[in-house]
Amino acid sequence: MREFGYQRAYDVSGAVALLDGDGEARFLGGGTNLVDLMKTGVERPARLVDVRDLPLDHIEPTGDGGLRIGATVTNSDLAAHPEVRRRYPALAQAVLAGASGQLRNMATVGGNLLQRTRCGYFADVTSACNKRNPGSGCPAITGEHHNHAILGASDHCVATHPSDMGVALAAFDAVVSYETADGPGELPLADFYLPVGETPHLETALPPGALITGVTLPPTPVAANSRYRKVRERASYAFAIGSIAAALDVEDGAVRDVRLAFGAVASRPWRARAAERALLGAPADAENFAAAADAELAHAKPLPHNGYKVTLMRNLVVAVLSELAEEATR
Amino acid sequence: MPPSTSSDLTLSVNGEKYTLTVDHRTTLLDALRERLDLTGTKKGCDQGQCGACTVLVDGRRAVSCLQLAVAAEGREITTIEGVAEGDQLHPVQQAFLDLDGFQCGYCTPGQICSAIALIEEHAAGWPSAATDDLRPEAGPPPLTPGEIRERMSGNLCRCGAYVSIVQAVARAAEAKGAAA
Numbered sequence: 486m487r488e489f490g491y492q493r494a495y496d497v498s499g500a501v502a503l504l505d506g507d508g509e510a511r512f513l514g515g516g517t518n519l520v521d522l523m524k525t526g527v528e529r530p531a532r533l534v535d536v537r538d539l540p541l542d543h544i545e546p547t548g549d550g551g552l553r554i555g556a557t558v559t560n561s562d563l564a565a566h567p568e569v570r571r572r573y574p575a576l577a578q579a580v581l582a583g584a585s586g587q588l589r590n591m592a593t594v595g596g597n598l599l600q601r602t603r604c605g606y607f608a609d610v611t612s613a614c615n616k617r618n619p620g621s622g623c624p625a626i627t628g629e630h631h632n633h634a635i636l637g638a639s640d641h642c643v644a645t646h647p648s649d650m651g652v653a654l655a656a657f658d659a660v661v662s663y664e665t666a667d668g669p670g671e672l673p674l675a676d677f678y679l680p681v682g683e684t685p686h687l688e689t690a691l692p693p694g695a696l697i698t699g700v701t702l703p704p705t706p707v708a709a710n711s712r713y714r715k716v717r718e719r720a721s722y723a724f725a726i727g728s729i730a731a732a733l734d735v736e737d738g739a740v741r742d743v744r745l746a747f748g749a750v751a752s753r754p755w756r757a758r759a760a761e762r763a764l765l766g767a768p769a770d771a772e773n774f775a776a777a778a779d780a781e782l783a784h785a786k787p788l789p790h791n792g793y794k795v796t797l798m799r800n801l802v803v804a805v806l807s808e809l810a811e812e813a814t815r
Numbered sequence: 816m817p818p819s820t821s822s823d824l825t826l827s828v829n830g831e832k833y834t835l836t837v838d839h840r841t842t843l844l845d846a847l848r849e850r851l852d853l854t855g856t857k858k859g860c861d862q863g864q865c866g867a868c869t870v871l872v873d874g875r876r877a878v879s880c881l882q883l884a885v886a887a888e889g890r891e892i893t894t895i896e897g898v899a900e901g902d903q904l905h906p907v908q909q910a911f912l913d914l915d916g917f918q919c920g921y922c923t924p925g926q927i928c929s930a931i932a933l934i935e936e937h938a939a940g941w942p943s944a945a946t947d948d949l950r951p952e953a954g955p956p957p958l959t960p961g962e963i964r965e966r967m968s969g970n971l972c973r974c975g976a977y978v979s980i981v982q983a984v985a986r987a988a989e990a991k992g993a994a995a
Binding site: 565 | 817818819820822838839840842861862863866869872875876877878881882883885886889929932933936939940941942943944946949950951964965966967968969970
């Protein structure tokens with residue numbers, strides 16, 4: 486591991502000032518991803534600014550009925566929060582579906598959004614990887630890619646974003662707040678992650694040196710009837726091969742409101758807007774749920790070894806929406 | 816001037832203060848084992864995947880292999896050496912002994928620290944991925960074998976002693992009135 490300097494920040498402006506836009510410095514949250522990547526040499530910061538002591542570890546209601554989640558709230562505290570469990574249950578389920586009890590105690594909301602892909606070629610510094618070493622190539626496209634992207638990828642990178650939490654945040658139109666030396670800013674989660682295109686190494690729209698300060702969930706009544714389902718290769722403590730965050734409101738047998746987002750299928754949490762559009766006002770039945778899934782997945786470009794994800798996501802949409810429809814009308 | 820790559824710091828471990836100088840690259844795991852001679856905490860994968868290095872940080876379980884020692888200053892660390900009351904074993908330790916919750920024993924300190932925290936998390940009402948009803952009004956779910964397995968999934972046991980580990984955690988939780 487490269488040697489590095491360490492500083493601890495105690496307030497937001499102090500943290501931004503300490504980082505000072507230095508491209509070789511990184512903010513340190515829980516460290517569950519960054520420290521791991523530093524050990525393998527994927528990340529080689531010259532300096533860390535520890536932000537765990539910032540006063541951003543609160544979850545508070547907003548004036549309009551939403552929730553504001555501080556950037557240093559741990560995954561554990563987020564999932565255990567009564568208002569999250571009551572009003573956004575899919576978010577609590579998504580967080581609980583990720584990692585282990587130990588890691589959820591350490592990991593923070595801000596770090597979760599900025600965690601890197603678990604693509605094996607990205608993690609292996611002896612391998613080519615356009616995300617880690619721009620222009621070096623993407624061995625996954627012709628190699629091991631059974632858990633890579635089917636949506637929104639490019640000829641330059643087919644890696645997926647590993648977050649479970651982010652999938653629920655995408656479904657619920659979360660907005661990311663950040664602070665820079667020039668003042669605060671906001672990015673809807675829908676615009677937070679950049680399209681892959683020819684620049685997979687550029688992952689977010691955050692300005693250089695920006696510190697994530699929190700995530701705001703707008704009031705979303707439909708979210709009270711929501712669910713996160715994760716499919717993985719073992720029963721617990723594994724990354725998804727496909728996941729879904731869904732919320733559904735049904736009136737007189739028709740879809741009044743719906744939210745759908747997919748995980749483990751793209752370089753970012755994938756909001757399934759085409760499926761949502763197909764469902765609004767339609768009868769809430771399995772046939773329409775399948776048609777909506779097909780509308781979303783019509784643009785899928787599976788690779789030779791991950792075509793199963795198209796079927797998996799279609800089945801997840803039908804299964805989870807059918808369950809939510811039954812519960813909504815019970 | 817390049818930033819200093821080491822720091823003088825004080826670590827609070829099992830109620831005792833230790834003053835040492837660490838290279839910033841030192842993990843809490845390596846500081847405990849190599850600098851403080853507290854070798855009860857084990858190094859397994861060293862990448863946050865096996866749980867052998869689990870300790871309590873401010874009362875919450877964490878993997879010490881991904882925790883930088885310098886970032887642990889100001890926090891209260893509890894290791895397996897600090898869970899007993901003198902000669903009186905912690906109820907989780909006693910349950911692992913009584914029910915053979917191990918074979919080779921290498922993962923055991925991490926399993927025990929994890930189980931101690933699990934019982935506290937459950938008592939505080941934290942749900943898990945195995946919890947059917949997440950609503951806070953539903954209260955803590957019964958600590959069934961399925962709940963215990965999910966909540967202990969961050970601790971691997973290559974000997975496969977899981978059956979008795981689950982029984983030991985259930986018995987220790989029972990003493991607190993939590994098991995199903």
